[in-house]
Amino acid sequence: MSQGDGAHGRRIEGLLRDAAPRVLGVLVRRYGEFDECEDAVQEALLAASQQWPATGVPDNPRAWLVTVASRRLTDQVRSNIARRRREEAVATMAGGDQLVAPAADDPILDRDDTLTVLLLCCHPSLPPPSQAALTLRAVGGLTTAEIARAYFVPEATMAQRISRAKQRIKADGARFETPGDPELSERMRVVMQVLYLIFNEGYTATSGTALARADLTREAMRLVRTVHELRPDDGEAAGLLALMLLTDARRPARTGPSGELVPLAEQNRGLWDGDAMAAGLALLAETLPHGPVGPYQVQAAIAAVHAEAPHADNTDWPQILSLYDLLAVLAPNPMVTLNRVVALAMVFGPRAGLDELSALDEDPQLAGHHRIDAVRAHLLDMAGDAAAARHAYEAAARKTTSVPERRYLLARAARLATD
Amino acid sequence: MKYLLMIYMNDDVFESLSEAERNAIFAGHEQFMPKIRESGEFVGTAALSNPTQSKTVRVRDGVTSATDGPYIETKEYLAGYYAVDCESLDRAIELAAMIPDAGLTAIEVRPVMDESGLEI
Numbered sequence: 001m002s003q004g005d006g007a008h009g010r011r012i013e014g015l016l017r018d019a020a021p022r023v024l025g026v027l028v029r030r031y032g033e034f035d036e037c038e039d040a041v042q043e044a045l046l047a048a049s050q051q052w053p054a055t056g057v058p059d060n061p062r063a064w065l066v067t068v069a070s071r072r073l074t075d076q077v078r079s080n081i082a083r084r085r086r087e088e089a090v091a092t093m094a095g096g097d098q099l100v101a102p103a104a105d106d107p108i109l110d111r112d113d114t115l116t117v118l119l120l121c122c123h124p125s126l127p128p129p130s131q132a133a134l135t136l137r138a139v140g141g142l143t144t145a146e147i148a149r150a151y152f153v154p155e156a157t158m159a160q161r162i163s164r165a166k167q168r169i170k171a172d173g174a175r176f177e178t179p180g181d182p183e184l185s186e187r188m189r190v191v192m193q194v195l196y197l198i199f200n201e202g203y204t205a206t207s208g209t210a211l212a213r214a215d216l217t218r219e220a221m222r223l224v225r226t227v228h229e230l231r232p233d234d235g236e237a238a239g240l241l242a243l244m245l246l247t248d249a250r251r252p253a254r255t256g257p258s259g260e261l262v263p264l265a266e267q268n269r270g271l272w273d274g275d276a277m278a279a280g281l282a283l284l285a286e287t288l289p290h291g292p293v294g295p296y297q298v299q300a301a302i303a304a305v306h307a308e309a310p311h312a313d314n315t316d317w318p319q320i321l322s323l324y325d326l327l328a329v330l331a332p333n334p335m336v337t338l339n340r341v342v343a344l345a346m347v348f349g350p351r352a353g354l355d356e357l358s359a360l361d362e363d364p365q366l367a368g369h370h371r372i373d374a375v376r377a378h379l380l381d382m383a384g385d386a387a388a389a390r391h392a393y394e395a396a397a398r399k400t401t402s403v404p405e406r407r408y409l410l411a412r413a414a415r416l417a418t419d
Numbered sequence: 420m421k422y423l424l425m426i427y428m429n430d431d432v433f434e435s436l437s438e439a440e441r442n443a444i445f446a447g448h449e450q451f452m453p454k455i456r457e458s459g460e461f462v463g464t465a466a467l468s469n470p471t472q473s474k475t476v477r478v479r480d481g482v483t484s485a486t487d488g489p490y491i492e493t494k495e496y497l498a499g500y501y502a503v504d505c506e507s508l509d510r511a512i513e514l515a516a517m518i519p520d521a522g523l524t525a526i527e528v529r530p531v532m533d534e535s536g537l538e539i
Contacts, residue, residue, distance in 0.1 A: 129504075130459075151504070152462075152504075154461065154462065154463075156461075157461050158459070160457065160458070164459055201535070204535035204537050205534065205535050206535065213535075261536050263538050267538075401532050401533055402532065402534075402536040403534050404535070404536030405537070408538075
């Protein structure tokens with residue numbers, strides 16, 4: 001493929017992904033039936049990606065997509081009617097003739113229902129993997145095959161998951177509308193969770209699988225950016241975007257030449273993406289003064305403290321500790337608890353951290369988790385207790401279900417053995 | 420989270436069943452498959468031949484050898500697996516319990532390692 005074709009192809013892909021939820025919004029507003037409309041839009045996107053590279057992008061791409069998707073929907077309705085006629089020998093539904101495409105100047109085309117589509121895909125009645133899959137397809141415009149590839153499951157399995165999710169939404173009687181507060185804030189919280197989950201699926205990928213998953217990070221960031229643009233006053237949307245920018249900026253430094261994980265303290269900070277860091281810092285600085293401060297803004301603030309340290313030794317740990325104290329109140333979870341222990345140890349010394357850690361052994365959410373052994377190992381290592389640290393690194397390595405983490409933990413253990 | 424549901428088999432136990440009982444096991448697998456396909460949890464499956472058909476391959480000093488065996492000490496051996504992608508360990512256990520062999524021998528449930536990892 002020549003470079004021109006590549007850029008052209010990418011332009012079409014970008015256009016289609018932006019258009020996907022808006023076209024879907026138009027169809028659902030006209031015809032109802034989210035499930036069928038979503039299938040029709042997916043087919044229209046496919047037709048566009050096949051035809052546009054040859055025929056050129058139409059003057060009004062969204063109108064083109066709405067027309068083609070409406071036709072698909074008409075065909076579908078007609079074939080459903082034909083099937084029902086065959087099955088029941090009775091026509092139970094009026095003909096699909098009312099399904100005509102809007103004119104290109106129809107004001108409905110200018111309406112942006114992206115947020116409504118996103119809220120529906122992240123419906124609280126769905127389990128998180130289904131929310132993510134449906135969001136990637138209906139809002140992100142990805143094909144089922146692309147999503148299946150990113151999650152390492154057969155395409156038929158992913159198709160089934162998406163189809164079940166749509167049935168579940170329908171069965172739940174979810175309406176295609178943006179709720180008012182306080183429901184909206186609660187629903188937005190779920191949307192953020194889903195987008196952060198998609199981001200992390202991509203971000204945490206290492207060498208073996210990074211290529212298949214990098215798209216997830218990019219897509220999650222694009223969607224958060226869209227939410228931020230649609231809801232500029234939502235501090236948490238801005239906070240999440242800043243967090244993603246600051247986190248993703250470290251990506252070039254987080255793995256070594258043979259795909260091994262490099263801990264934050266040992267990363268070559270010269271490899272961090274300065275532009276992304278600056279964008280994240282600027283966005284956070286703009287957002288924080290407006291309050292109220294939510295968990296994503298606090299996590300972004302922690303990432304910002306790391307970003308502002310030219311070297312790991314210059315990290316403002318007291319500042320990080322006070323941010324984790326705040327996070328433990330706003331959004332307590334086991335990972336926050338453990339990260340807070342690390343920050344505490346960096347401020348008051350490893351023994352203080354180890355004391356805090358022994359109190360957590362009783363915590364049912366953390367008991368037996370490899371991260372508690374990994375943090376203990378790290379703190380024992382800091383305290384100079386090589387034998388105990390090595391033992392704890394090995395215990396963590398046996399418990400983790402992550403290949404790169406096991407590799408890292410075993411490397412730390414081995415380093416202590418040779419010292 | 421992906422799990423491997425490993426089916427253990429014991430020839431003595433299986434051969435002692437009546438034909439009807441054995442057929443019920445096969446029918447149980449026929450019912451289990453569409454269930455995990457329909458739920459969107461299916462990743463893969465395979466049934467393995469009896470270990471009498473196994474070869475063991477070793478490479479030593481660049482030389483490959485393939486010998487019969489291994490001759491296992493225990494009566495129970497790996498006879499097949501289902502790979503599933505499900506929400507939790509509890510759900511994986513629930514799925515394992517639906518496999519008919521769970522009522523006869525045992526199913527081992529083990530998480531599949533992930534290529535993703537978080538730096539510390």
